[in-house]
Each structure stands twice: as structure tokens, then as C-alpha cells.
Amino acid sequence: MPSTLSNPLRLGLRQERVIPPQCLIIFGASGDLTHRKLIPALFELYLQRRIPSEFAIVGCARRPWSDQDFKEKMKAKLANQISENENEWEQFSNYLFYEPVDLQQSDHVVRLSKRLNEIDKLQATHGNKTFYLSVSPNFYGSGCKALKAAGLLDDPKKSRIVIEKPFGRDYSSAKKLNQIVQSCADESQIYRIDHYLGKETVQNILVMRFANTIFEPIWNRNYISSVQITSSETVGVEDRAGYYESSGALRDMLQNHLTQMLAVTAMEPPGKFEPEAIRNEKAKVLQASKLADENEPWNCCIRGQYAKGGNSQKRLKGYRDEDGVNLNSTTETYIATKVFIDNWRWQGVPFYLRTGKRLPKRLGEIVLTFKDVPVHLFESTIINPAPNQLILRIQPNEGATFKFEVKSPGSGMKSRPVEMEFSYDESFGEPSDEGYVRLLADAMLSDPTLFTRSDEVEAAWKLYTPLIELMEDAPWKLPIQKYESMTWGPPESDQLLSKDNIFWRRP
Amino acid sequence: MKPQLTLQTPLELPHQEISNYLNQLWISEDEERSGANTFTLMVWQPAWLEQCLVKSGLISGPITGTLSPEIIKIAKKLIIDKGLSHTTSIYSEELLILLKENLSNNDFEDFRGQFFESSISTLNPRRLITLAPTLNKESEIKTFVSAYCPLSENTITQPICGDLVVIRGDSSSINQKGLKIIDKLSIKDLPTWLWWNGNLDESQEIFNYFTDQGIRLIIDTANGSPKRCLRILDQSIKSNKAINDLNWVRLKSWRESLAMIFDPPSRRPILDHISDIDIDIAEGNFLQALLLISWISDKLKWVFSKIDKHGELIKIEFKRNNGDKISTCINPVPLGNPSIHLGQVIGLRLISKISEVPKNNTCVILGCESVECMRLEAGGMADMQLIEQVVPNAFSSSEFDVSKLLGSSRGNTSPLFENSIKVAVQIFNSFNK
Ligand SMILES: NC(=O)c1ccc[n+]([C@@H]2O[C@H](COP(=O)([O-])OP(=O)(O)OC[C@H]3O[C@@H](n4cnc5c(N)ncnc54)[C@H](OP(=O)(O)O)[C@@H]3O)[C@@H](O)[C@H]2O)c1
Numbered sequence: 001m002p003s004t005l006s007n008p009l010r011l012g013l014r015q016e017r018v019i020p021p022q023c024l025i026i027f028g029a030s031g032d033l034t035h036r037k038l039i040p041a042l043f044e045l046y047l048q049r050r051i052p053s054e055f056a057i058v059g060c061a062r063r064p065w066s067d068q069d070f071k072e073k074m075k076a077k078l079a080n081q082i083s084e085n086e087n088e089w090e091q092f093s094n095y096l097f098y099e100p101v102d103l104q105q106s107d108h109v110v111r112l113s114k115r116l117n118e119i120d121k122l123q124a125t126h127g128n129k130t131f132y133l134s135v136s137p138n139f140y141g142s143g144c145k146a147l148k149a150a151g152l153l154d155d156p157k158k159s160r161i162v163i164e165k166p167f168g169r170d171y172s173s174a175k176k177l178n179q180i181v182q183s184c185a186d187e188s189q190i191y192r193i194d195h196y197l198g199k200e201t202v203q204n205i206l207v208m209r210f211a212n213t214i215f216e217p218i219w220n221r222n223y224i225s226s227v228q229i230t231s232s233e234t235v236g237v238e239d240r241a242g243y244y245e246s247s248g249a250l251r252d253m254l255q256n257h258l259t260q261m262l263a264v265t266a267m268e269p270p271g272k273f274e275p276e277a278i279r280n281e282k283a284k285v286l287q288a289s290k291l292a293d294e295n296e297p298w299n300c301c302i303r304g305q306y307a308k309g310g311n312s313q314k315r316l317k318g319y320r321d322e323d324g325v326n327l328n329s330t331t332e333t334y335i336a337t338k339v340f341i342d343n344w345r346w347q348g349v350p351f352y353l354r355t356g357k358r359l360p361k362r363l364g365e366i367v368l369t370f371k372d373v374p375v376h377l378f379e380s381t382i383i384n385p386a387p388n389q390l391i392l393r394i395q396p397n398e399g400a401t402f403k404f405e406v407k408s409p410g411s412g413m414k415s416r417p418v419e420m421e422f423s424y425d426e427s428f429g430e431p432s433d434e435g436y437v438r439l440l441a442d443a444m445l446s447d448p449t450l451f452t453r454s455d456e457v458e459a460a461w462k463l464y465t466p467l468i469e470l471m472e473d474a475p476w477k478l479p480i481q482k483y484e485s486m487t488w489g490p491p492e493s494d495q496l497l498s499k500d501n502i503f504w505r506r507p
Numbered sequence: 508m509k510p511q512l513t514l515q516t517p518l519e520l521p522h523q524e525i526s527n528y529l530n531q532l533w534i535s536e537d538e539e540r541s542g543a544n545t546f547t548l549m550v551w552q553p554a555w556l557e558q559c560l561v562k563s564g565l566i567s568g569p570i571t572g573t574l575s576p577e578i579i580k581i582a583k584k585l586i587i588d589k590g591l592s593h594t595t596s597i598y599s600e601e602l603l604i605l606l607k608e609n610l611s612n613n614d615f616e617d618f619r620g621q622f623f624e625s626s627i628s629t630l631n632p633r634r635l636i637t638l639a640p641t642l643n644k645e646s647e648i649k650t651f652v653s654a655y656c657p658l659s660e661n662t663i664t665q666p667i668c669g670d671l672v673v674i675r676g677d678s679s680s681i682n683q684k685g686l687k688i689i690d691k692l693s694i695k696d697l698p699t700w701l702w703w704n705g706n707l708d709e710s711q712e713i714f715n716y717f718t719d720q721g722i723r724l725i726i727d728t729a730n731g732s733p734k735r736c737l738r739i740l741d742q743s744i745k746s747n748k749a750i751n752d753l754n755w756v757r758l759k760s761w762r763e764s765l766a767m768i769f770d771p772p773s774r775r776p777i778l779d780h781i782s783d784i785d786i787d788i789a790e791g792n793f794l795q796a797l798l799l800i801s802w803i804s805d806k807l808k809w810v811f812s813k814i815d816k817h818g819e820l821i822k823i824e825f826k827r828n829n830g831d832k833i834s835t836c837i838n839p840v841p842l843g844n845p846s847i848h849l850g851q852v853i854g855l856r857l858i859s860k861i862s863e864v865p866k867n868n869t870c871v872i873l874g875c876e877s878v879e880c881m882r883l884e885a886g887g888m889a890d891m892q893l894i895e896q897v898v899p900n901a902f903s904s905s906e907f908d909v910s911k912l913l914g915s916s917r918g919n920t921s922p923l924f925e926n927s928i929k930v931a932v933q934i935f936n937s938f939n940k
């Protein structure tokens with residue numbers, strides 16, 4: 001399926017904001033994220049002609065590469081993307097530099113600072129710098145301190161730091177990390193990444209809600225009976241067991257991506273479309289969010305772990321049998337929970353969130369279920385009239401569906417459900433996978449709208465604190481339920497909803 | 508957006524003292540309050556219509572240089588009352604000639620250069636220089652200066668300040684003395700823009716003086732003869748100078764609406780079978796339509812083959828790389844209403860013939876929101892698949908369009924515009940051979 005970009009009349013039409021001259025410094029330049037996401041995104045920006053000529057990308061990591069090594073490694077890793085644009089890559093690679101740096105050695109950072117001055121002169125980047133911390137979270141704090149000590153963060157208008165996820169392991173560590181980071185730089189210089197916010201379809205929730213008159217009046221407790229937010233993966237832990245064992249589904253997905261979707265879905269309209277106005281509203285709604293039963297959180301949460309499964313052609317290992325996973329691991333690969341939002345708009349409306357690995361489909365969606373009509377005037381062709389639902393599909397098959405009842409053809413007056421459909425594909429072609437493209441550009445443009453502010457991160461951790469404490473202090477109260485690979489999680493997760501007479505939507 | 512007035516009444520100074528005065532202004536203050544590190548904007552601001560209306564007592568002064576709704580209303584009414592053709596633009600020479608018949612000799616307060624829209628002031632221009640030619644012949648050069656700090660909503664940040672200079676006098680004294688004054692006012696390292704807010708056929712020496720300097724230009728090709736305008740566009744891109752055209756900017760919603768129609772992948776094949784395009788315009792200037800056709804043909808990689816003029820109609824033919832012929836036509840239509848800008852596009856019809864079976868073919872119709880555009884729909888295309896779209900009218904003021912350009916441009920000509928100019932010049936030249 002072609003994308004909007006292949007519409008010849010659209011070429012060059014979008015007036016993109018111009019990225020100002022600057023130097024982008026990537027720590028962790030030899031790592032996985034750099035060659036899988038960051039350099040491809042930067043190359044894409046280059047192909048879109050959004051990179052200014054006064055620009056530099058300086059890769060940093062401990063290994064003693066030269067500029068040339070860095071260029072060659074990136075070229076080799078990106079071979080597929082480059083093959084159609086060899087010449088452009090050659091031009092682009094003129095921006096690439098490399099400096100060996102161990103973030104824990106202050107003299108390395110001082111040396112880096114000197115090198116950056118040289119590169120600044122060479123590339124005429126006006127002293128503008130964006131630092132990207134694509135290293136282990138253990139180095140976020142010390143990395144910022146080292147940059148601060150070398151004077152690299154002194155000018156709040158000319159330097160920014162981008163910090164990858166995860167930001168902290170729980171409320172107190174996130175708070176501490178915020179304190180460290182904020183002691184090194186102004187909050188306006190700090191860009192905490194949540195790549196879900198870079199997705200076109202997540203941003204579209206804001207546009208759908210606030211650019212149309214028909215949704216906002218019914219977007220509340222008077223009309224909505226419940227909300228489900230799902231993000232599921234078919235893959236297992238793959239080669240990231242080391243990381244995943246210490247993280248699990250709550251920290252890897254629920255606290256950040258699902259909670260950001262919750263915030264965007266439930267926030268109040270901001271007074272203006274301005275970064276702080278939007279982040280204020282997101283922070284407020286997260287601060288108002290509570291687990292459905294904070295005192296006995298085991299009543300509102302199900303944890304699961306995938307067991308073996310698959311079919312005779314393809315057998316799938318259980319989580320505990322995966323490479324690098326502890327045989328008795330109690331890391332959850334599935335989590336489902338129920339949340340309330342304590343404000344006027346959402347009082348009493350349950351929000352159900354679930355995420356897991358090795359589920360039958362890869363998908364992200366938000367389902368708003370509307371209340372029943374007060375009187376059923378018509379008999380339904382199925383047992384009961386289905387409630388109206390608005391389904392916002394984040395991925396794949398991006399778009400939205402509205403389910404409502406119509407008259408079933410023929411004599412009589414029976415009703416049946418039908419669907420009204422907006423498909424991103426059909427309207428615009430395939431959405432480009434531009435999460436990192438968008439976010440990198442925004443950070444370099446000093447636009448923080450799609451980045452999470454300190455209070456948002458802290459509120460998101462605080463929301464799950466009762467669960468995290470329970471998992472640490474009395475894990476037996478929140479046991480890990482096994483589920484067969486490629487099923488929709490442990491059967492107990494259905495009970496979480498059936499208590500309320502609701503079912504998970506089967507996508 | 509409300510015009511913003513300078514905080515300080517501009518000070519009249521002999522022109523020899525201006526640059527000294529301005530230098531003092533920024534040095535004597537504490538270091539924090541240095542001037543904005545942005546750009547210089549020069550505006551050629553004849554405001555002939557407003558000057559005539561004020562001097563003939565049809566509106567009360569002062570002269571501001573802004574095209575207010577009141578001016579538009581009165582000028583439109585005059586066009587009709589005086590029996591001019593209904594399509595006459597309020598910028599037209601005919602209207603001015605009529606107005607100049609009975610002007611008073613009184614002097615009126617002239618605030619040109621002191622009023623500027625907040626959309627421009629929020630960009631914090633470092634220096635605003637207004638060239639304000641007067642109707643009165645033989646008026647000597649007068650110069651005024653003032654500092655300004657736009658009031659920002661964000662009270663925490665230090666206001667970023669700029670200064671403004673007004674150079675007033677008749678055209679010939681501006682040409683002889685005014686330009687020398689400007690020479691001394693350039694700020695090194697900051698880009699300079701010239702907004703030519705007047706007809707491109709007049710005061711050509713002054714205009715040429717600026718183009719020779721390599722200043723970034725903002726012009727409006729609806730206001731000038733197509734020949735002169737295309738020459739300016741052509742020369743700018745040949746000499747690699749940044750040029751922006753408000754007439755092209757106003758085409759934005761047409762480009763966007765047409766592109767939007769072909770966003771659904773299922774509609775892309777229509778583009779490969781286009782056989783006809785008809786563009787309806789308001790009478791008086793075909794350049795905007797020519798730019799629109801040039802843009803489409805450039806994007807779809809058509810090659811220009813010939814142009815013919817049949818009365819008012821302009822027919823342009825292109826070829827696709829498979830040899831297929833595409834006929835396009837620019838059709839000036841009389842409007843019931845005087846316009847602000849001449850020759851604006853009001854409708855577009857595009858026919859794509861995929862097969863001999865009519866219902867497999869497509870007719871795309873874009874029309875502006877006003878009533879005149881409905882005529883394209885009367886073409887008996889009922890047996891084709893019809894896609895219709897209403898193009899919203901551009902209501903923004905020139906000041907607002909200029910501020911958009913200042914805020915977003917890298918200081919080069921947009922590649923889209925540049926390519927369209929190349930095609931338009933090629934078509935126009937072959938017409939005039
Ligand atoms: N990969 C993903 O898909 C993904 C997704 C979301 C978030 N993230 C986050 O992104 C960050 C990077 O992930 P990754 O997968 O790219 O990790 P990775 O592959 O393990 O790479 C880590 C990088 O850090 C460098 N490094 C290690 N110690 C260092 C030190 N003391 N000083 C300077 N550099 C040092 C390593 O290079 P040397 O050994 O040469 O020093 C390597 O380049 C992590 O915070 C992760 O949580 C990753």
C-alpha cells in the first residue's frame with residue numbers, strides 16, 4: 001500500500017518546520033537503538049530535506065571507533081534503507097562524527113566538549129546542541145551530571161537532553177532521577193521520550209476529540225460506560241531477556257505507553273494547543289487517576305506469564321524456557337488492571353488497561369463503550385442490542401470504527417449493529433512509522449509537546465505504586481497466572497471485567 | 508489581529524543623524540536589552556488607494572498603510588457607483604485615476620510605518636524600515652525613528668526590542684535620497700527582507716535597487732503586468748535570490764485541496780489519465796492560474812507543447828511521457844463583484860479518461876465558496892464519476908501572509924514555487940515569441 005507521500009501532488013506541499021542548525025550528540029552510538037531507530041530516522045529527515053546544512057551527528061560510546069568506523073558501521077547496518085539512496089547517504093554521512101566517551105569518566109566528557117567545539121566551528125552549528133542518552137538507564141543521572149560538570153548544559157536556549165525510557169523503576173526512583181536531572185538542566189531542556197506519543201494515531205486522538213464538535217459533549221461519564229485500552233504483542237521476550245527480567249510488563253509498557261494513551265484519551269481540553277497547556281492537562285488527569293482498589297490492589301489487577309503454546313508446525317517456548325530467563329522467574333509478561341479517574345468528567349467510569357507478550361495479535365486500541373439506551377424499543381436480531389462503541393485503532397490497520405444499531409432489513413422492526421469506518425490506509429495510504437522521526441525532529445526544534453514532563457512521569461508511577469509495593473512485599477497476593485502462548489492472557493483477566501458485566505473486546 | 512502601535516511616538520530626525528541615534532539606542536542600555544537577533548524588514552508602502560480616499564474626504568485619516576475593511580468596502584462601492592467594470596480590482600489604476608480628479612491639498616496625519624500587525628511584531632523584527640511615498644509631488648524626505656518592544660504574553664522573558672524607521676517623501680526624493688539612507692541602515696549578519704506592498708510596474712528603479720542588493724523579496728504578482736512579474740520571478744531564481752509571492756501563497760488552499768483528493772491510494776490512477784483541465788479565474792490577470800497549471804504539470808511530469816490564445820481564453824497543451832495529450836484552458840470570467848486581487852482562481856475542473864466507458868472516467872471539480880464557481884458543474888459530466896470539493900476562501904490579510912512567510916522561510920525560494928516558475932516562464936515565453 002503506498003503512503004500519502006507517494007501522492008505526486010503532495011510532494012513538497014507540507015510546510016515542515018525547519019530544524020535549526022545544531023549538533024546532535026548520541027550517547028550509546030554503538031547500541032541497538034541507534035542503528036535500528038535513531039540513524040534511520042535522521043536519514044529519513046535528511047531525505048525529507050529537513051536537516052539544515054549546518055548540522056552534525058556525533059556518536060559516542062566507549063568503544064574506540066573513528067569517524068570512519070562509525071560511518072561504515074552505520075552504512076552496513078542500514079544497508080536496506082540505503083540501497084535506493086546511495087548518493088544521498090554519501091552526502092548524509094558527511095554529518096557523522098564519532099568520539100569515544102565513557103560517561104563515567106569525567107575527563108572523557110571534558111575531551112568531548114573540546115571536540116564538540118571543533119565540530120561546531122567546522123559545521124557552523126552556532127553552539128546549538130541536543131544530547132541523546134541512548135544508554136542504559138543506570139547512566140541517565142550520572143550522564144547528566146557529567147554533561148553539567150563539563151559546562152555543556154549551561155545555556156538553556158542552546159542545549160537540550162533527550163532521555164530514553166524507562167524513566168525510573170518506581171515513584172521514588174523517578175522522583176530522585178528527576179531531582180538529579182533537574183539539578184543539571186532546566187525542565188525546559190529535558191525531553192523524556194515515550195515513542196507512543198510520536199505515533200500519528202495517538203496524536204490523532206487529540207485532533208478527533210478537539211477538532212470536532214460531536215465527540216466532546218458525549219466524552220464523559222454521562223454517556224460512556226467504560227473504556228478499554230489494549231496494547232498487545234505477538235512476540236515473546238526475544239533477545240532482550242536481560243532487560244525484561246528486571247522490568248516486566250508493568251514497567252515496560254503499562255506505566256508509560258498505556259498510561260500515556262489513557263492521559264490523551266481522558267484529559268480535559270487544553271485552553272490552547274501549546275506544549276505546557278497540553279502537558280498541564282495530561283498531568284492533571286494522571287494525578288486524578290487511581291487504581292480501582294488501592295487498599296486491596298489484588299482485586300483490580302491480574303498478572304500473567306506466557307507458557308508454551310503454538311501448534312505442531314511452530315512450537316513456542318514458555319517464558320521461563322527462554323534464553324536468559326530465570327527458571328523460576330516471576331516477571332509478568334501480561335498485566336491487566338482497572339483504573340478510575342477521580343474527576344467530574346470520569347467519576348465512576350472504569351478504565352481497563354491490558355498489555356502482554358505472546359498474545360494472538362499485535363495491536364493497540366482504545367475502545368469507548370457507550371451507555372445503553374434508557375428503553376429498548378426494538379428487539380435485536382442478536383440477543384441484546386449491542387452498546388455503541390467507538391474504537392480508536394492505534395496500530396496496525398490504523399483508524400477508527402463507530403458501532404451503532406440500525407434497522408435490520410425486512411419486515412418487522414428488529415435492530416442489528418453495523419460499523420462506520422475510517423481507515424487511515426484507505427484515506428491516506430499507509431502511515432509511515434515515524435515515531436522516532438517525529439520525536440527527534442521535535443526535540444531538535446525545541447518543541448516539548450510530545451514529551452513527558454517530570455510531573456507526568458511521577459504521576460504515572462504513583463498511580464501504580466500500590467501494585468509495585470505489593471509485587472515486592474507480598475507477591476503471593478498478586479500471583480503470576482500462566483497463559484498459553486497465543487491466547488488473550490490468563491482466564492482470570494476475563495473475570496476482572498465480568499465482575500462488572502463487561503467483556504474484553506475480541507479484536 | 509489588531510495592529511500594534513509603537514510605544515514611543517516616532518521622533519523626527521534629520522536623516523544624517525539616524526544611524527548614530529540608533530546605534531546609541533542599543534549601546535546605552537544595559538547589556539541584557541540588546542536588539543532582537545532576527546531580521547530587518549523593509550516595506551514599500553505606497554498605500555495609494557488609502558491616500559486618495561483620505562485626501563478626497565471619503566474616509567477620515569490618519570493614513571495607516573493597512574488595508575482596512577472600511578477601505579475595501581468604500582473602494583468596492585466606488586467601483587460600482589462610478590460605472591467601472593464589476594471585475595475591477597480595488598488596486599486598479601482606473602480607480603486611482605478617477606479618485607485623483609479631486610483631491611484636497613490638505614496634509615493628513617500619516618502613520619505609515621508605525622502601525623504593523625501583531626502577527627508581524629510577534630516575530631520581533633530587529634528593524635522595520637518603511638518607505639512611504641506621498642501623493643504630493645515635491646515633498647522633501649522626512650525621516651522618523653522609534654524603538655519598540657512588543658508586549659509579550661509571557662511576562663517572565665525579557666522583552667525583545669527592535670527599532671523602526673520611516674522614510675517619507677515623494678517617489679523621486681525617495682529614489683534619490685531615501686535609498687542612500689537605507690544603505691546606512693543595514694545590519695550586518697541579519698537577513699533583510701523587502702516586502703513590495705504595491706504595484707510591480709511602478710517605481711521600477713527603486714525596486715531594482717533592492718533586487719541588486721540580494722535582499723529576500725516578498726511581492727504580489729496579482730499586482731502588476733504578467734510580463735513584468737514573470738521577468739522578476741525568472742531573474743530571481745536565475746540569480747539564486749529568495750523570492751516569495753503572495754499570489755502563490757494564496758494558491759495554497761487550491762494546491763492542498765487538489766492534493767487531498769488524491770490522498771486515498773485508490774484514486775492515484777486517476778492522475779495518470781488526466782485529459783483536460785479547465786481553470787476559471789476572475790478577469791484581469793492570468794498569472795495565478797498559470798502558476799497553478801505549471802505546478803500541476805511539473806508534479807505530474809508533463810512536458811509543455813504549445814499555447815494558443817482564443818480571445819480571452821488561453822489554451823495550453825502538454826504531453827505525458829507516453830505521448831498522451833493534455834489540454835488545459837484558463838478561462839477569465841466576469842464576476843458580479845469587484846475583487847481585492849486581480850485574476851484569482853475561482854474554479855478548477857479536471858477530467859480523467861481511463862476508458863471508453865464514461866462511468867469509469869472521473870471528473871474532479873474544485874470550486875471556491877462563492878457563487879460564481881458553480882458554472883463548471885454545468886458541463887454535462889453527469890455520466891462520469893464526480894468528485895467535488897469546495898476550496899475555502901483565503902481571508903487572511905497580506906500582512907498575515909507576510910508574517911507567515913517571515914516566520915517559516917529559510918530564506919530560499921520554495922522548491923515547489925521555483926519549479927512552477929520555470930514552467931510558467933517557458934510557457935509565457937513561447938506565447939510571446
Ligand atoms: N533497543 C530498543 O528497542 C529500545 C526501545 C526503547 C527504549 N530503549 C532504551 O534506549 C537505551 C539504549 O538501548 P539499546 O537497546 O540501544 O542498548 P544497548 O544496545 O545495550 O546499547 C547501549 C549503548 O551504551 C553504550 N555504553 C555502555 N556503557 C557506556 C558508558 N559507560 N559510557 C558511554 N556509553 C556506554 C554502549 O556502547 P559501548 O559498549 O561501546 O560503550 C552501547 O552503545 C536504553 O535506555 C533502553 O532502555 C531501547
